[in-house]
Amino acid sequence: MRALGARDTVTGLALMAAPAGRARRLATVARVLCDWTDAVVFPSALAGRGTGRLVAASAWAWGALALGALVLDERAGR
Numbered sequence: 001m002r003a004l005g006a007r008d009t010v011t012g013l014a015l016m017a018a019p020a021g022r023a024r025r026l027a028t029v030a031r032v033l034c035d036w037t038d039a040v041v042f043p044s045a046l047a048g049r050g051t052g053r054l055v056a057a058s059a060w061a062w063g064a065l066a067l068g069a070l071v072l073d074e075r076a077g078r
Helices: 002-017 022-045 052-075
Strands: none
Touching (some): 002 022, 022 052
16 A cells, blocks of 8 residues: 555656646556556455445546546646
8 A cells, every 4th residue: 555655646746747748648647547557456456345346436537537637738738
C-alpha cells in the first residue's frame, strides 16, 4: 500500500506540475494507466473479501476522471 501511495503521490504531483502540452498528456496517461491497471489487478488480489468489485469500480472511475480532465483541458486549449 505504501508503494501505491507513493506512486499516486508522484503521478499526482506530476499532473500538477506538468506544463500544458506533451508533458501534461504523458503525466495524465501515466496516471490513467496506473489506475486502470489497479482496476484489473486488485480484484484478483482481493478475492474472497467481497471488496474486489468496489475497488475495481473506484480505480476505473479515478482513471476515467483523470482522462476526462485531460479531454476538457485539451478542448479548452490549455
